[in-house]
Amino acid sequence: MSGSMTFVPDTSGRAWLTVGLLLLLLAGCGPAEVVVKGDFPSPTMEKLPLTIGIWYEPAFANHEFFDEAKSKSDSSWLVKTGEAQVQMWDTLLTGMFERVVPMKGLPGPGQMNPSVDAVLIPRVAELQYAIPAHTNVKVYEIWIRYSLQLVTTGGDPIASWTMPAYGKTPTAFLQTDQGAVNLAAVMALRDAGANFATSFSKAPGVQAWMQTMLGNDQEVNL
Amino acid sequence: MILRNFLRHFPRIHSRYLARALALASIGIVSGCVTSTIDQMVFNEPREGIGNSTVVILGRRHASDYDTEPDFVECVGDHISSGDSSIEVIGELEFINEFYPWFEPRTAPLQVADLERMMTNQPVVAEKLAALRTQYMVWIDGSTVQTDSGGSMTCAIGPGGGGCFGFGTWSNDANYEATIWDFSESAEVGRISSTATGQSYMPAVVIPIPIIAPVQGTACDGIGDQLLQFLSSRY
Numbered sequence: 001m002s003g004s005m006t007f008v009p010d011t012s013g014r015a016w017l018t019v020g021l022l023l024l025l026l027a028g029c030g031p032a033e034v035v036v037k038g039d040f041p042s043p044t045m046e047k048l049p050l051t052i053g054i055w056y057e058p059a060f061a062n063h064e065f066f067d068e069a070k071s072k073s074d075s076s077w078l079v080k081t082g083e084a085q086v087q088m089w090d091t092l093l094t095g096m097f098e099r100v101v102p103m104k105g106l107p108g109p110g111q112m113n114p115s116v117d118a119v120l121i122p123r124v125a126e127l128q129y130a131i132p133a134h135t136n137v138k139v140y141e142i143w144i145r146y147s148l149q150l151v152t153t154g155g156d157p158i159a160s161w162t163m164p165a166y167g168k169t170p171t172a173f174l175q176t177d178q179g180a181v182n183l184a185a186v187m188a189l190r191d192a193g194a195n196f197a198t199s200f201s202k203a204p205g206v207q208a209w210m211q212t213m214l215g216n217d218q219e220v221n222l
Numbered sequence: 223m224i225l226r227n228f229l230r231h232f233p234r235i236h237s238r239y240l241a242r243a244l245a246l247a248s249i250g251i252v253s254g255c256v257t258s259t260i261d262q263m264v265f266n267e268p269r270e271g272i273g274n275s276t277v278v279i280l281g282r283r284h285a286s287d288y289d290t291e292p293d294f295v296e297c298v299g300d301h302i303s304s305g306d307s308s309i310e311v312i313g314e315l316e317f318i319n320e321f322y323p324w325f326e327p328r329t330a331p332l333q334v335a336d337l338e339r340m341m342t343n344q345p346v347v348a349e350k351l352a353a354l355r356t357q358y359m360v361w362i363d364g365s366t367v368q369t370d371s372g373g374s375m376t377c378a379i380g381p382g383g384g385g386c387f388g389f390g391t392w393s394n395d396a397n398y399e400a401t402i403w404d405f406s407e408s409a410e411v412g413r414i415s416s417t418a419t420g421q422s423y424m425p426a427v428v429i430p431i432p433i434i435a436p437v438q439g440t441a442c443d444g445i446g447d448q449l450l451q452f453l454s455s456r457y
Binding site: 043046168191193195198 | 319320321322324328345346347350
Protein backbone atom coordinates (compact mmCIF):
# COMPACT_ATOMS: atom_id res chain seq x y z
CA MET A 1 0.00 0.00 0.00
CA SER A 2 1.37 3.28 -0.92
CA GLY A 3 0.15 6.75 -0.29
CA SER A 4 1.22 10.29 -0.14
CA MET A 5 0.64 13.01 2.33
CA THR A 6 0.33 16.59 1.23
CA PHE A 7 0.89 19.46 3.62
CA VAL A 8 -1.64 22.16 3.05
CA PRO A 9 -0.70 25.44 4.74
CA ASP A 10 -3.37 26.99 6.85
CA THR A 11 -4.50 29.95 4.81
CA SER A 12 -7.54 30.70 6.83
CA GLY A 13 -8.33 34.32 7.64
CA ARG A 14 -7.41 33.82 11.28
CA ALA A 15 -3.86 32.75 10.44
CA TRP A 16 -3.29 35.71 8.18
CA LEU A 17 -4.74 38.01 10.80
CA THR A 18 -2.30 36.62 13.39
CA VAL A 19 0.65 37.07 11.03
CA GLY A 20 -0.51 40.58 10.23
CA LEU A 21 -0.82 41.50 13.89
CA LEU A 22 2.62 40.05 14.64
CA LEU A 23 4.16 42.03 11.78
CA LEU A 24 2.40 45.14 13.02
CA LEU A 25 3.78 44.57 16.51
CA LEU A 26 7.29 43.97 15.15
CA ALA A 27 7.05 47.07 12.96
CA GLY A 28 6.11 49.07 16.04
CA CYS A 29 9.40 48.00 17.67
CA GLY A 30 11.62 49.35 14.86
CA PRO A 31 12.87 52.89 14.48
CA ALA A 32 10.85 55.59 12.73
CA GLU A 33 12.37 55.48 9.27
CA VAL A 34 12.37 58.33 6.79
CA VAL A 35 13.73 57.93 3.27
CA VAL A 36 13.94 61.57 2.21
CA LYS A 37 12.14 62.19 -1.07
CA GLY A 38 11.47 65.49 -2.77
CA ASP A 39 11.63 67.53 -5.94
CA PHE A 40 14.51 69.94 -6.37
CA PRO A 41 14.21 72.68 -8.97
CA SER A 42 17.01 73.50 -11.35
CA PRO A 43 18.64 76.84 -10.49
CA THR A 44 17.82 79.90 -12.57
CA MET A 45 21.23 81.48 -13.05
CA GLU A 46 23.95 82.26 -15.58
CA LYS A 47 25.95 79.06 -15.99
CA LEU A 48 29.63 79.29 -15.17
CA PRO A 49 31.73 78.38 -18.24
CA LEU A 50 33.50 75.56 -16.40
CA THR A 51 33.54 71.78 -16.54
CA ILE A 52 33.11 70.48 -13.04
CA GLY A 53 33.54 66.91 -11.91
CA ILE A 54 31.53 65.49 -9.04
CA TRP A 55 32.51 62.63 -6.80
CA TYR A 56 30.04 61.26 -4.28
CA GLU A 57 31.74 59.06 -1.75
CA PRO A 58 29.70 55.94 -0.87
CA ALA A 59 29.18 57.37 2.64
CA PHE A 60 27.59 60.46 1.05
CA ALA A 61 25.54 58.71 -1.65
CA ASN A 62 24.13 56.33 0.97
CA HIS A 63 24.08 58.83 3.81
CA GLU A 64 21.80 57.97 6.67
CA PHE A 65 21.43 59.29 10.15
CA PHE A 66 20.46 57.08 13.08
CA ASP A 67 19.44 58.43 16.45
CA GLU A 68 18.76 55.88 19.16
CA ALA A 69 15.87 56.46 21.54
CA LYS A 70 16.98 57.98 24.84
CA SER A 71 14.04 56.58 26.79
CA LYS A 72 11.24 54.01 26.45
CA SER A 73 8.73 56.72 25.56
CA ASP A 74 10.93 57.97 22.69
CA SER A 75 11.37 56.23 19.38
CA SER A 76 14.60 55.76 17.47
CA TRP A 77 14.94 57.58 14.18
CA LEU A 78 16.60 56.55 10.94
CA VAL A 79 16.75 59.34 8.36
CA LYS A 80 18.12 58.29 4.95
CA THR A 81 19.17 61.35 2.97
CA GLY A 82 21.69 59.84 0.52
CA GLU A 83 19.43 59.45 -2.51
CA ALA A 84 17.92 62.92 -2.09
CA GLN A 85 21.39 64.45 -1.55
CA VAL A 86 22.65 63.06 -4.87
CA GLN A 87 19.46 64.14 -6.63
CA MET A 88 19.73 67.70 -5.29
CA TRP A 89 23.46 68.13 -5.99
CA ASP A 90 23.15 66.69 -9.52
CA THR A 91 20.29 69.09 -10.34
CA LEU A 92 22.05 72.06 -8.75
CA LEU A 93 25.45 71.58 -10.40
CA THR A 94 23.91 70.91 -13.82
CA GLY A 95 22.18 74.30 -13.56
CA MET A 96 25.27 76.11 -12.25
CA PHE A 97 28.05 74.87 -14.54
CA GLU A 98 28.31 74.51 -18.29
CA ARG A 99 29.23 70.83 -17.96
CA VAL A 100 29.06 68.39 -15.07
CA VAL A 101 30.92 65.08 -15.25
CA PRO A 102 30.52 62.29 -12.69
CA MET A 103 33.86 60.89 -11.59
CA LYS A 104 34.69 57.18 -11.60
CA GLY A 105 36.64 57.30 -8.38
CA LEU A 106 38.16 59.57 -5.76
CA PRO A 107 40.49 61.98 -7.60
CA GLY A 108 44.11 61.17 -6.94
CA PRO A 109 47.33 60.08 -8.60
CA GLY A 110 46.76 56.96 -10.67
CA GLN A 111 42.99 57.23 -10.65
CA MET A 112 41.59 57.24 -14.18
CA ASN A 113 38.98 59.97 -14.34
CA PRO A 114 37.60 62.15 -17.14
CA SER A 115 39.42 65.46 -17.60
CA VAL A 116 37.64 68.36 -15.90
CA ASP A 117 38.52 71.82 -14.55
CA ALA A 118 38.00 70.72 -10.94
CA VAL A 119 36.23 68.07 -8.92
CA LEU A 120 33.78 68.84 -6.15
CA ILE A 121 33.55 66.39 -3.26
CA PRO A 122 30.63 67.06 -0.91
CA ARG A 123 30.50 65.33 2.47
CA VAL A 124 27.95 65.50 5.29
CA ALA A 125 30.02 66.42 8.32
CA GLU A 126 27.09 66.59 10.73
CA LEU A 127 23.32 66.22 10.77
CA GLN A 128 21.02 67.09 13.63
CA TYR A 129 17.27 67.04 13.87
CA ALA A 130 14.63 68.20 16.32
CA ILE A 131 11.01 67.13 16.56
CA PRO A 132 8.30 68.51 18.87
CA ALA A 133 8.72 65.51 21.20
CA HIS A 134 12.30 66.67 21.89
CA THR A 135 11.82 70.42 22.16
CA ASN A 136 8.14 71.02 22.99
CA VAL A 137 8.19 73.53 20.14
CA LYS A 138 5.79 72.74 17.33
CA VAL A 139 8.49 72.76 14.67
CA TYR A 140 10.44 69.99 12.93
CA GLU A 141 13.99 71.06 12.15
CA ILE A 142 17.02 69.61 10.35
CA TRP A 143 20.53 71.05 10.40
CA ILE A 144 23.20 69.79 8.05
CA ARG A 145 26.84 70.86 8.06
CA TYR A 146 28.59 70.07 4.80
CA SER A 147 32.29 69.73 4.30
CA LEU A 148 33.08 70.68 0.71
CA GLN A 149 36.30 70.08 -1.12
CA LEU A 150 37.37 71.28 -4.56
CA VAL A 151 40.33 69.36 -5.97
CA THR A 152 42.10 68.83 -9.27
CA THR A 153 41.69 65.53 -11.13
CA GLY A 154 45.06 64.61 -9.66
CA GLY A 155 43.65 65.10 -6.17
CA ASP A 156 45.53 68.31 -5.36
CA PRO A 157 43.43 70.57 -3.11
CA ILE A 158 42.09 73.82 -4.58
CA ALA A 159 39.69 74.85 -1.81
CA SER A 160 38.08 73.39 1.26
CA TRP A 161 35.26 74.91 3.27
CA THR A 162 32.21 74.09 5.37
CA MET A 163 28.65 75.13 4.63
CA PRO A 164 25.57 75.01 6.86
CA ALA A 165 22.04 74.21 5.75
CA TYR A 166 18.82 74.43 7.70
CA GLY A 167 15.26 73.38 7.09
CA LYS A 168 12.18 73.56 9.23
CA THR A 169 8.52 72.88 8.91
CA PRO A 170 5.77 73.70 11.36
CA THR A 171 3.55 71.00 12.81
CA ALA A 172 1.08 70.34 10.07
CA PHE A 173 -2.42 69.08 10.62
CA LEU A 174 -2.85 65.47 9.53
CA GLN A 175 0.86 65.07 8.85
CA THR A 176 2.86 62.26 10.40
CA ASP A 177 6.17 62.83 12.21
CA GLN A 178 7.89 61.06 9.31
CA GLY A 179 6.19 63.30 6.74
CA ALA A 180 7.17 66.42 8.65
CA VAL A 181 10.80 65.26 9.07
CA ASN A 182 10.93 64.52 5.32
CA LEU A 183 9.63 68.01 4.54
CA ALA A 184 12.18 69.59 6.91
CA ALA A 185 14.96 67.57 5.24
CA VAL A 186 13.81 68.67 1.78
CA MET A 187 13.81 72.30 3.00
CA ALA A 188 17.34 71.78 4.38
CA LEU A 189 18.52 70.38 1.04
CA ARG A 190 16.94 73.30 -0.83
CA ASP A 191 18.70 75.64 1.59
CA ALA A 192 21.99 73.82 0.97
CA GLY A 193 21.53 74.34 -2.76
CA ALA A 194 20.67 78.01 -2.31
CA ASN A 195 23.64 78.55 -0.01
CA PHE A 196 26.05 76.79 -2.36
CA ALA A 197 24.76 78.58 -5.48
CA THR A 198 25.09 82.02 -3.92
CA SER A 199 28.31 81.53 -1.96
CA PHE A 200 30.41 79.22 -4.15
CA SER A 201 32.44 81.98 -5.78
CA LYS A 202 33.09 83.61 -2.39
CA ALA A 203 34.44 80.48 -0.71
CA PRO A 204 38.06 80.74 0.38
CA GLY A 205 40.28 79.63 -2.46
CA VAL A 206 37.50 79.36 -5.03
CA GLN A 207 37.56 83.04 -6.06
CA ALA A 208 41.27 82.89 -6.90
CA TRP A 209 40.85 79.59 -8.76
CA MET A 210 37.93 80.97 -10.78
CA GLN A 211 39.89 84.06 -11.72
CA THR A 212 42.69 81.80 -12.94
CA MET A 213 40.26 79.69 -14.95
CA LEU A 214 38.07 82.47 -16.32
CA GLY A 215 40.66 85.23 -16.59
CA ASN A 216 41.36 88.10 -14.24
CA ASP A 217 39.15 90.50 -16.15
CA GLN A 218 36.06 88.34 -15.75
CA GLU A 219 34.02 89.42 -12.81
CA VAL A 220 32.52 86.53 -10.92
CA ASN A 221 29.17 87.55 -9.55
CA LEU A 222 26.66 85.01 -8.33
CA MET B 223 -15.98 56.99 37.52
CA ILE B 224 -18.15 59.98 36.78
CA LEU B 225 -17.66 59.39 33.08
CA ARG B 226 -18.47 55.67 33.44
CA ASN B 227 -21.74 56.51 35.20
CA PHE B 228 -22.39 59.11 32.58
CA LEU B 229 -21.92 56.59 29.78
CA ARG B 230 -24.11 54.03 31.56
CA HIS B 231 -26.95 56.48 31.88
CA PHE B 232 -26.23 58.05 28.53
CA PRO B 233 -29.56 57.14 26.82
CA ARG B 234 -31.59 58.67 29.66
CA ILE B 235 -29.65 61.88 29.98
CA HIS B 236 -28.85 62.16 26.30
CA SER B 237 -31.61 64.60 25.41
CA ARG B 238 -31.00 66.76 28.50
CA TYR B 239 -27.26 67.07 27.83
CA LEU B 240 -27.81 67.60 24.14
CA ALA B 241 -30.00 70.58 24.94
CA ARG B 242 -27.28 71.93 27.25
CA ALA B 243 -24.64 71.36 24.58
CA LEU B 244 -26.69 73.27 22.07
CA ALA B 245 -27.17 76.07 24.57
CA LEU B 246 -23.42 76.21 25.22
CA ALA B 247 -22.75 76.14 21.49
CA SER B 248 -25.05 79.06 20.92
CA ILE B 249 -23.29 81.01 23.70
CA GLY B 250 -20.00 80.08 22.04
CA ILE B 251 -21.15 81.33 18.65
CA VAL B 252 -21.98 84.68 20.22
CA SER B 253 -18.63 84.85 22.05
CA GLY B 254 -16.52 83.27 19.31
CA CYS B 255 -16.26 86.38 17.24
CA VAL B 256 -13.09 88.03 15.98
CA THR B 257 -11.82 91.56 16.48
CA SER B 258 -9.85 92.81 13.51
CA THR B 259 -7.89 95.97 12.66
CA ILE B 260 -6.58 96.96 9.24
CA ASP B 261 -4.06 99.71 8.57
CA GLN B 262 -2.91 100.71 5.14
CA MET B 263 -0.51 103.16 3.56
CA VAL B 264 -0.24 103.04 -0.22
CA PHE B 265 1.29 105.29 -2.87
CA ASN B 266 1.10 105.30 -6.67
CA GLU B 267 -2.05 103.21 -6.76
CA PRO B 268 -2.67 102.09 -10.38
CA ARG B 269 -5.69 104.12 -11.58
CA GLU B 270 -7.03 101.51 -13.96
CA GLY B 271 -5.91 98.36 -12.23
CA ILE B 272 -2.87 96.34 -13.21
CA GLY B 273 -4.10 95.56 -16.73
CA ASN B 274 -2.52 92.42 -18.17
CA SER B 275 0.36 92.44 -15.68
CA THR B 276 0.63 89.74 -13.05
CA VAL B 277 1.10 89.86 -9.32
CA VAL B 278 2.97 87.43 -7.11
CA ILE B 279 2.32 87.03 -3.39
CA LEU B 280 5.13 85.58 -1.30
CA GLY B 281 5.53 84.78 2.39
CA ARG B 282 8.49 85.87 4.49
CA ARG B 283 10.28 82.92 6.11
CA HIS B 284 13.59 84.29 7.29
CA ALA B 285 12.70 84.72 10.98
CA SER B 286 13.88 82.02 13.35
CA ASP B 287 10.76 81.87 15.51
CA TYR B 288 7.95 81.91 12.94
CA ASP B 289 7.11 81.32 9.29
CA THR B 290 4.39 83.02 7.31
CA GLU B 291 2.01 80.15 6.65
CA PRO B 292 1.79 79.07 2.97
CA ASP B 293 -1.97 78.57 3.54
CA PHE B 294 -2.33 82.23 4.45
CA VAL B 295 -0.44 83.37 1.35
CA GLU B 296 -2.65 81.11 -0.77
CA CYS B 297 -5.76 82.45 0.97
CA VAL B 298 -4.83 86.07 0.11
CA GLY B 299 -4.11 85.07 -3.51
CA ASP B 300 -7.45 83.25 -3.77
CA HIS B 301 -9.24 86.24 -2.24
CA ILE B 302 -7.79 88.53 -4.91
CA SER B 303 -8.49 86.11 -7.76
CA SER B 304 -12.07 85.55 -6.63
CA GLY B 305 -12.61 89.30 -6.14
CA ASP B 306 -11.36 90.22 -9.61
CA SER B 307 -10.88 87.33 -12.01
CA SER B 308 -8.94 89.58 -14.42
CA ILE B 309 -6.02 89.75 -11.96
CA GLU B 310 -3.55 86.93 -12.54
CA VAL B 311 -1.95 85.85 -9.29
CA ILE B 312 1.10 83.59 -9.67
CA GLY B 313 1.20 80.75 -7.16
CA GLU B 314 3.87 81.06 -4.47
CA LEU B 315 5.44 77.60 -4.83
CA GLU B 316 5.39 77.83 -8.63
CA PHE B 317 7.20 81.20 -8.46
CA ILE B 318 9.76 80.10 -5.87
CA ASN B 319 10.59 76.97 -7.86
CA GLU B 320 10.81 78.93 -11.11
CA PHE B 321 13.29 81.38 -9.55
CA TYR B 322 15.23 78.92 -7.37
CA PRO B 323 17.49 79.71 -5.50
CA TRP B 324 16.73 83.45 -5.34
CA PHE B 325 13.57 83.44 -3.21
CA GLU B 326 14.51 80.86 -0.59
CA PRO B 327 14.41 81.95 3.09
CA ARG B 328 18.20 82.47 3.01
CA THR B 329 18.38 84.39 -0.26
CA ALA B 330 15.06 86.25 -0.64
CA PRO B 331 15.56 90.01 -1.16
CA LEU B 332 14.56 92.04 1.88
CA GLN B 333 14.59 95.42 0.09
CA VAL B 334 13.71 96.50 -3.43
CA ALA B 335 17.37 97.44 -3.90
CA ASP B 336 18.38 93.81 -3.22
CA LEU B 337 16.04 92.66 -5.98
CA GLU B 338 17.46 95.27 -8.37
CA ARG B 339 20.98 94.05 -7.58
CA MET B 340 19.93 90.44 -8.14
CA MET B 341 18.45 91.28 -11.54
CA THR B 342 21.61 93.14 -12.55
CA ASN B 343 23.87 90.25 -11.51
CA GLN B 344 21.58 87.58 -12.93
CA PRO B 345 20.00 88.85 -16.16
CA VAL B 346 18.23 85.51 -16.55
CA VAL B 347 16.16 86.39 -13.46
CA ALA B 348 15.19 89.75 -14.97
CA GLU B 349 14.28 88.04 -18.27
CA LYS B 350 12.07 85.50 -16.53
CA LEU B 351 10.31 88.21 -14.49
CA ALA B 352 9.70 90.18 -17.67
CA ALA B 353 8.31 87.06 -19.39
CA LEU B 354 5.90 86.56 -16.51
CA ARG B 355 4.77 90.24 -16.82
CA THR B 356 5.15 90.59 -13.06
CA GLN B 357 4.56 94.21 -12.06
CA TYR B 358 3.79 93.81 -8.38
CA MET B 359 5.39 91.60 -5.77
CA VAL B 360 3.57 91.41 -2.44
CA TRP B 361 5.49 90.15 0.58
CA ILE B 362 3.44 88.93 3.52
CA ASP B 363 5.14 88.75 6.87
CA GLY B 364 3.47 87.45 10.02
CA SER B 365 1.77 84.47 11.58
CA THR B 366 -1.18 83.31 13.65
CA VAL B 367 -0.37 82.09 17.14
CA GLN B 368 -2.32 80.62 20.01
CA THR B 369 -1.91 82.98 22.91
CA ASP B 370 -3.59 81.17 25.79
CA SER B 371 -5.79 78.19 26.51
CA GLY B 372 -7.83 76.82 29.39
CA GLY B 373 -10.37 74.24 30.45
CA SER B 374 -10.22 70.49 30.45
CA MET B 375 -11.85 67.65 28.61
CA THR B 376 -12.05 63.91 29.26
CA CYS B 377 -12.85 61.35 26.63
CA ALA B 378 -13.56 57.67 27.18
CA ILE B 379 -14.70 54.68 25.20
CA GLY B 380 -16.60 51.68 26.57
CA PRO B 381 -18.56 48.68 25.31
CA GLY B 382 -21.70 50.80 24.99
CA GLY B 383 -20.03 53.63 23.13
CA GLY B 384 -17.81 56.57 23.85
CA GLY B 385 -17.90 60.23 24.47
CA CYS B 386 -16.24 63.33 25.83
CA PHE B 387 -17.10 65.65 28.62
CA GLY B 388 -15.61 69.02 29.44
CA PHE B 389 -14.94 72.44 28.10
CA GLY B 390 -11.92 73.96 26.41
CA THR B 391 -11.17 77.47 25.28
CA TRP B 392 -8.24 79.15 23.57
CA SER B 393 -7.50 82.42 21.85
CA ASN B 394 -5.61 83.11 18.66
CA ASP B 395 -3.82 86.26 17.52
CA ALA B 396 -3.09 86.91 13.86
CA ASN B 397 -0.63 89.62 12.93
CA TYR B 398 0.33 90.17 9.28
CA GLU B 399 1.89 92.90 7.21
CA ALA B 400 1.84 93.01 3.41
CA THR B 401 4.49 95.06 1.60
CA ILE B 402 3.90 95.92 -2.06
CA TRP B 403 6.83 96.34 -4.45
CA ASP B 404 6.32 97.90 -7.86
CA PHE B 405 8.78 96.72 -10.52
CA SER B 406 8.02 99.53 -12.95
CA GLU B 407 8.89 102.11 -10.29
CA SER B 408 11.53 99.97 -8.57
CA ALA B 409 10.03 101.06 -5.30
CA GLU B 410 7.97 100.00 -2.35
CA VAL B 411 4.51 101.44 -2.95
CA GLY B 412 2.48 100.30 -0.02
CA ARG B 413 2.14 98.58 3.31
CA ILE B 414 -1.00 96.97 4.69
CA SER B 415 -1.19 95.50 8.15
CA SER B 416 -3.92 93.32 9.57
CA THR B 417 -4.37 92.13 13.11
CA ALA B 418 -7.14 89.87 14.36
CA THR B 419 -7.88 88.34 17.74
CA GLY B 420 -10.49 85.76 18.56
CA GLN B 421 -11.58 83.32 21.22
CA SER B 422 -12.49 79.75 20.30
CA TYR B 423 -14.48 77.29 22.42
CA MET B 424 -14.99 73.56 22.52
CA PRO B 425 -17.80 72.38 24.80
CA ALA B 426 -18.15 68.62 24.92
CA VAL B 427 -21.17 66.75 26.14
CA VAL B 428 -20.70 63.35 24.53
CA ILE B 429 -19.71 64.99 21.27
CA PRO B 430 -17.17 67.85 21.25
CA ILE B 431 -18.58 70.86 19.44
CA PRO B 432 -15.74 73.10 18.18
CA ILE B 433 -16.71 76.75 17.86
CA ILE B 434 -13.70 78.14 16.09
CA ALA B 435 -13.09 81.85 15.76
CA PRO B 436 -11.91 82.40 12.16
CA VAL B 437 -8.95 84.55 13.16
CA GLN B 438 -6.63 83.75 10.26
CA GLY B 439 -9.48 83.90 7.75
CA THR B 440 -10.51 87.36 9.00
CA ALA B 441 -6.93 88.63 8.70
CA CYS B 442 -6.75 87.11 5.19
CA ASP B 443 -10.00 88.82 4.14
CA GLY B 444 -8.75 92.12 5.58
CA ILE B 445 -5.47 92.10 3.68
CA GLY B 446 -7.13 90.63 0.57
CA ASP B 447 -9.76 93.42 0.48
CA GLN B 448 -7.11 96.15 0.78
CA LEU B 449 -4.95 94.54 -1.92
CA LEU B 450 -8.00 94.30 -4.18
CA GLN B 451 -8.62 98.01 -3.70
CA PHE B 452 -5.01 98.66 -4.69
CA LEU B 453 -4.74 96.26 -7.64
CA SER B 454 -8.22 96.18 -9.13
CA SER B 455 -10.02 98.83 -11.15
CA ARG B 456 -13.36 97.44 -9.95
CA TYR B 457 -12.86 98.39 -6.31
